[in-house]
Amino acid sequence: MTPPRTQQIPVVVLAGFLGSGKTTLLNHLLRNRAGTRIGVVVNDFGAIEIDAMTVSGQVGSTVSLGNGCLCCAVDASELDTFLETLTRPSARLDVIVIEASGLAEPQELVRMLLASDNPHILYGGLVEVVDAAEFEATRQRHPELDRHLAVADLVVLNKTDRVGEEERERLRAAVAELSGPAAVISAVHGRIDPELLFDPALRPDDGEMAGQLSFEDLLRGDDHDAHEGCDDHEGCDGHGHGGRGGGHLHAAYESVEFTSDVPLDPRRFMAFLDSRPEGLYRIKGFVDFGAGDRDNTYALHAVGRFLRFVPRPWARGERRLTQLVMIGAGTDAEALSRGLTACRAEEPAPGDAAEDPAVIERAMWGVLRYVPRNEDADEAPEVPGEQREAAAEV
Numbered sequence: 453m454t455p456p457r458t459q460q461i462p463v464v465v466l467a468g469f470l471g472s473g474k475t476t477l478l479n480h481l482l483r484n485r486a487g488t489r490i491g492v493v494v495n496d497f498g499a500i501e502i503d504a505m506t507v508s509g510q511v512g513s514t515v516s517l518g519n520g521c522l523c524c525a526v527d528a529s530e531l532d533t534f535l536e537t538l539t540r541p542s543a544r545l546d547v548i549v550i551e552a553s554g555l556a557e558p559q560e561l562v563r564m565l566l567a568s569d570n571p572h573i574l575y576g577g578l579v580e581v582v583d584a585a586e587f588e589a590t591r592q593r594h595p596e597l598d599r600h601l602a603v604a605d606l607v608v609l610n611k612t613d614r615v616g617e618e619e620r621e622r623l624r625a626a627v628a629e630l631s632g633p634a635a636v637i638s639a640v641h642g643r644i645d646p647e648l649l650f651d652p653a654l655r656p657d658d659g660e661m662a663g664q665l666s667f668e669d670l671l672r673g674d675d676h677d678a679h680e681g682c683d684d685h686e687g688c689d690g691h692g693h694g695g696r697g698g699g700h701l702h703a704a705y706e707s708v709e710f711t712s713d714v715p716l717d718p719r720r721f722m723a724f725l726d727s728r729p730e731g732l733y734r735i736k737g738f739v740d741f742g743a744g745d746r747d748n749t750y751a752l753h754a755v756g757r758f759l760r761f762v763p764r765p766w767a768r769g770e771r772r773l774t775q776l777v778m779i780g781a782g783t784d785a786e787a788l789s790r791g792l793t794a795c796r797a798e799e800p801a802p803g804d805a806a807e808d809p810a811v812i813e814r815a816m817w818g819v820l821r822y823v824p825r826n827e828d829a830d831e832a833p834e835v836p837g838e839q840r841e842a843a844a845e846v
């Protein structure tokens with residue numbers, strides 16, 4: 453499938469109170485990125501593992517983390533400036549992660565991103581990291597945690613190896629009640645599958661020969677050997693398969709694929725998106741709306757409450773398909789597939805009112821509300837006002 457014409461870099465906001473493990477999670481992403489070039493925005497370089505270099509923690513610095521990754525230390529007033537720097541083609545980044553501590557309230561960062569004039573960024577979700585062992589104590593110290601959970605798109609219940617199974621299930625239920633439709637996944641030492649947050653890069657890093665182990669590969673191997681079966685050491689990282697938090701990282705969430713060679717009815721599909729179940733974090737892919745727009749396929753990007761469609765002309769000879777991937781936790785894969793199957797458009801009978809161009813046009817209105825009004829790659833796309841509020845509502 454051909455990607456949309458204008459390249460946009462997803463920006464993920466990573467939040468959580470002191471001790472939740474968000475820094476461990478962030479470093480895990482950097483060490484297990486599988487060729488993806490990550491830009492990191494922090495308030496202080498102390499949050500990032502930077503080896504073999506001495507870095508002062510002053511605001512306004514940019515540091516190369518190696519293998520194409522960059523780190524900026526900024527304050528909230530400079531966020532737009534540094535996002536512009538990180539999204540320049542010369543930076544060649546695939547995703548940007550903002551570590552929210554010390555910068556601003558998470559929902560304020562989300563509002564800043566959605567209101568940004570930068571045409572090269574795309575909202576990638578608000579991820580809230582919660583310490584399972586200290587959840588109740590954290591709520592007492594920081595009552596605003598409830599508000600943070602209410603606006604999160606994904607909640608990572610971290611350090612679940614430090615609580616028993618019964619307590620873990622109780623905490624999941626409590627967090628799910630506070631976070632509403634957000635997906636909730638459990639983790640140990642901040643280890644989550646990076647593909648839950650962003651798509652892997654489709655190209656190898658420069659200078660990494662096929663079949664040759666990079667330094668990053670060796671580091672991951674050392675992590676696995678050193679921490680296999682590790683218990684409560686917060687420094688553990690990598691893919692660890694031992695202990696109560698063992699198992700492949702992909703097992704923490706579900707990924708459902710859907711393909712249809714029959715176009716989708718725009719009204720039914722929008723109704724599906726409006727009523728999508730709790731726990732569904734990301735939807736990505738391309739949609740064929742058939743008679744609704746015979747000239748274009750529609751790239752779909754949905755994260756939590758955020759939704760965007762970007763039309764792209766069909767390529768000559770391209771097979772007309774709808775291809776979607778849905779990522780979440782605790783979802784019913786069969787129910788999702790049935791719901792999407794029910795969105796397929798039936799062929800109207802000759803003379804049916806559904807063939808009326810005005811009827812077809814009205815059916816697309818719901819989709820077009822979430823299409824950026826300005827498709828020019830050199831200018832900022834406009835996010836619908838309703839969606840800005842929905843994505844950042846408190």
